Amino acid sequence: MLEQYADTAYKGKQDAKFRDEIATDERETMYCRYQSKQAIYPRGKVYGHCYDSSQSSDYKYNLSGKAQHYRNILGSDPHVLSLSSLGRKVTDVLLLSWGVAHLVNLLFLFTIPLFLFLFGDTEEATSALFLFLLVWGGSKLFNLTVWKLVRKKITHTRVNFERNTGLVWSSDKGSKGQKVKLPFEQFNAHYKVQNNPQSGFPYRGFTLLHFKKDVFYAWTGANLISSAFVHWELLQNFMDVTQPLADIPQFEYYREFDKTTAEFDKANGRPKYFWYRVDKSFLKQMNHADDELIKEFSDDEQLNNLLTGKLIKKLSPPDIFKFPWKYADNIKAESEIKFGKTLWQKFTSFLMVDL
Structure with missing residues (x-):
């Protein structure tokens, strides 16, 4: 059964037989037993790009040095994307x-x-x-x-995605907090909804669950299923070495270290460190293009298609998401790049605690 499930799910098929019967009793945790029955997001592109409004924060973190600060804490690696799993949120709360x-x-x-x-x-x-x-x-x-x-000792609450090896590092319930490394292709994105206990407002996302082990990465975003598709495609893009990394602020650090991406950037004349050099006003242009695209998405219809196993409509995003530098007016010279905090930011950082 597990082998049949693997062959089916990895190809993005919606087969209720495998969804309903797979490894429910064999799994140790109730959460994984429940999630293994949920609808599976198809692999490949649906929404068509990895940029959304959350990238504005990554843009600011890059310039202020906050992004590099966290990479140093977690163990900086130009091939590893480290993300906090919302499924293991006690420490974060x-x-x-x-x-x-x-x-x-x-x-x-x-x-x-x-x-x-x-x-x-x-x-x-x-x-x-x-x-x-x-x-x-x-x-x-x-x-x-x-x-x-103690901060480094609790990084087991995070899940690491390693692009150059295709492996996902996570904590296995039965491994006493030890990291286990499993192929990304053995994980599937199962539909997840999490309701606010006070308002009942639903947050939609997915649990990236290993087809057999109780190892997972859980994520929920806004009520819109489109945000979940964007994040799912972001992970797929990062783990697919056959295509260049998405041109988003979150991935700027990784571009020069990745062979496929570096070759793409050179062939297309992309300015080096583009997201470190472009004026923040350009983010408004990107956000506007995203707002226009989401109008074509029909969120309720796409959610229904996902849950019922119907064909999900794919979008064709404009070139601004693939070649953003061609649409940007104010790009500073590389020599003008300035990292670090302003005096005011340093003062407020001194007052606050660094989590």
């Missing part, structure tokens, strides 16, 4: 809670003592200032010492 608590304390630090001082209660203002400074200092000290030491 704790980190978010810490970050929010630190930010709230900062707001209190700058407002409450001032408020008390303006109302003439100098003694209470001094006490409040001392208390909030103490909490801020403790949080920063923990961030610079203990957290700095």
Whole structure:
């Protein structure tokens, strides 16, 4: 059965027989048993490109040095894309809670003592200032010492995609947190929906689940199924060495180290480090092109096609997504590239904790 499932699913077919019967009892976790029954995203291009509004953040992280900072923490490798799996989110939730608590304390630090001082209660203002400074200092000290030491040890919550070998690194439930490396071709993107417990609002995405082992990468985005197709195609593009990497800010770091991409860029006259040099106003042009394309996607219809196994309509995106540099007006000279934070960014970074 497993072999038949592999042959079927890898070709992107929607065969309910294999979907419903595959490895449900053999799997250890209820989550994987449930996900193995869900509809499978077809392989290949549907949406047609890997750019969406989230790339604006990657553009900013590249210029500020934040992207390189995280690569250094996780172990920088020009062939590995390291992503956090939403299916293993306990650590991430704790980190978010810490970050929010630190930010709230900062707001209190700058407002409450001032408020008390303006109302003439100098003694209470001094006490409040001392208390909030103490909490801020403790949080920063923990961030610079203990957290700095343990951060690398919890990277098992991430999944690594290695382009040059075609392997996916992840943690196997039965391997005591040890990394296991499995071929990308043995994973399939099963439909996933996650509802907000307060509002009931659905977030749609997929679980990239190994056809036999309980090893997976889980991702959910917006309510639109189009965002899931974009992310699924992004992973496929990164792992397919027969085609150049998608021309998006997130992949700029990897381009020069990848043979296929470097040859494509040279043959087409692409400016080196384009996404480090182009003006941020160009992102609006890219976002506009994406907005126009999504109008043709018919999200509800495509979601229904996915869930019922019907043929999914493929889009043909404009060339701006393949050759963005041909549509950009303001591209700085390579010598003008400046990385790093402004003085204001350095100040705010000093105040905050680095998660």
